Amino acid sequence: MTQLHSGSAPDQRSSRPPLMERFSQTIVAWAEKWFPDAYVFVVIACAVVGLGAFVHSGNAVATSKAFGDGFWSLIPFTMQMAMVAVTGYVLAMSPPVAALLRRVAQIPKTAKGAVVFVGVLSILLSLVNWGVSLIFSGLLVREMARRKSLGLDYRAAGAAAYLGLGCGFTLGMSSSAAQLQATPASIPASLLPITGVIGFDQTILTWQNLVVIVLVTVVSAVICYVSAPSAKATRTAEDLGVDLNADQIEPVKRQRPGDFLEFSPILTIIVLVLALGWLWNAFRSGNPLITMSQLNTYNFVFLLLGLLLHWRPRSFLESFVKAMPSVGGVLLQFPFYGGIGYMLTKVVDAHGVTLSDEIAHVFVGLAHDSGVFSLLVSIYSAVLGFFIPSAGGKWIIEAPYIMTAANELKAHLGWTVMVYNIAETLPNFINPFWMLPLLGILKLKSKDLVGYTAVQFIIHTPIVFLAAALLMMTFTYHPPVMPTP
Known part of the structure; x- marks a missing residue:
């Protein structure tokens, strides 16, 4: 009996999942049980900030007025974000892109490999355009999930599709802060004397930023691999009650003479011809990647591509209707963030x-040198980013005092922008603001993904904070450079 007992113990230990998988599954289980719906999350955030504003000002009326005044302040942005999801859906449901997604979805051979593949692709795409990253990666997960033999954990893969928004997009061409600082006409008049013009060669194109990109990509990929659940703990889309065929467009034939224009490409051709002049004017000067980073341009181009690839208005219209459920959370919750x-x-x-x-x-006043300053800026940007998850708008709020402190401490201005960028995205891992369009595509709730994204947050935060502070030491301070007349 003793021999049997001693011989069975190693088998029991060997059957236990690895430490990181157990850690991630513990957080996943906690999130599935306790993490609220995204709407509850945003209302709680409203209550916390409202209480803080009241205690700070002592004025309940002013606090209430600010909430009401700000509630509709993000309506243009809300519409833009909704269209990001809708146009991505419409494009992906077109026959050519659907075929491409099916081919790409066949590349990974294992479930864990698929999660890593989606995560790395999401980060790389986000360096070019965050919208492409979010929509393409989400739809790729849906396509992979259709491969029953793969045994894909739908939650882990969905979380991997979100990595571009959690640790990638502000390191590339999608960085609103870097774009603003490199464009003299976009820099507020009050900010220009403090920062001057900071070109991409001082921000996203530095070798230090390349180091950070490689670092976060490798770390993310490793976390994806080790935290993805084993076969026993895997929950597929079917297990989660997600119907992957609900958005499929069934071929429809013309039923009556009045349907002629709906099934003819004539109207599509007219719209595309009308748009050609605008497109030529928008892209004829400047970097096309920067041009595409403008949300209105991005949405317009994707809408036109969707129209072109569907070719016939009936197919285009049906895909548009199928896409609408994906934006419910965006339309409801974004106004609260404005408040x-x-x-x-x-x-x-x-x-x-x-x-x-x-x-x-409070944070800036604690800094004594550029390294400590970098660390404090990281902490502050991450904390504030939890409540204002808008990289460009938040930079306008932070830049005046952060960049003033950078000049006083002789910290490199370009890398200060990048420190902000590096830290600003971290709260996205646990704040469902940017997650909403992806949740609409995947037909999941934030609790389904946040267990995995929280693991990314916990591991990434100390690594990138330390990297940003150490890399600050490699720079030499240069005074603000004013634009030439």
Whole structure:
């Protein structure tokens, strides 16, 4: 009996999943049980920020007014984000792109390999355009999930599709802060004397940024591999009740003479001809990647591509209708973030100081050298990013005092922008703001993904904070460079 007992123990230990998988599955189980729906999450954030703004200002009316004034402030952005999801859906449901997705989905041979593949692809695509990363990666996961033999964990793969928004897009051409600082006409007049013009050669095109890109990509890929569940713990799309065929477009034939134009490419050709002049004017000067980073341009181009690839209006219209359920969370929740932003930046105390300013001054006032300053900027940007998940808009809020402090401490201005970029995306791992379009595509809730993205957050945060601070030491300070007349 003793021999049997001693011989069975190693088998029991060997059957246990690896440590990282057990760790990730513990967090996943916690998130599935306790993490609220994204709507509950945003209302809680409103309550926390509202209380903070009231305590800071002592003015309940001003706090309430700021919430109401800001509630609709993101309506243009809300519409843009909704169209990102819709146009991506429409494009992906066109016959040519659907065929491409099917081919790409066949590349991975194992379930864990598929999760890593999606994660790395998501990060690489986000360096060019975050919208492409979010939509293409999400639809690729759906296509992979149709491969029953793969045994893909739909939650882990969905979380991997989100990596471009969690640790990639502000390191590339999608960086709103880097784009703004490189474009003299876009820099606010009050900010220009502080920062000057900071070209891409001082931000996203530095070798230090390349080091960070490689670092976060490798770390993300490793986490994807070791945290993906074993076959026993895998939950497929079918297990989660997701119907992967619900958005398929069934071929429809013309039923009556009045349907002629709906099944003819004539109207498609007319729209495309009308758009050619605008497209030529938009892309004839400047970097096309930067041009495509403008949301209106991005959405217009994708809408036209969808129209072209569907060719006939009936197919295009049906795909558009199929895409609409994916934007429900965006339309409901984004206005609340507008209210949060106003409470942080518009409610002032007796001295005219906002809650955002107060928090920032505490962090910046603690800095003694560029390395410590880099670390504090990282912490502050990540904390504020949790409540204002908009990289470009938040940079306008932070830049005046952060860049002023950078000049005083002789910290490199370009890398200060990148420190902001590196840290700003981290809260996206646990804040469902940017996750909403992806959740609509995957037909999941935030609790299904956040267990895996939280693991990425926990491991990435100390690594990238330390890397940003150490790399700051490799730069030499240069005073602000004013634009030439």
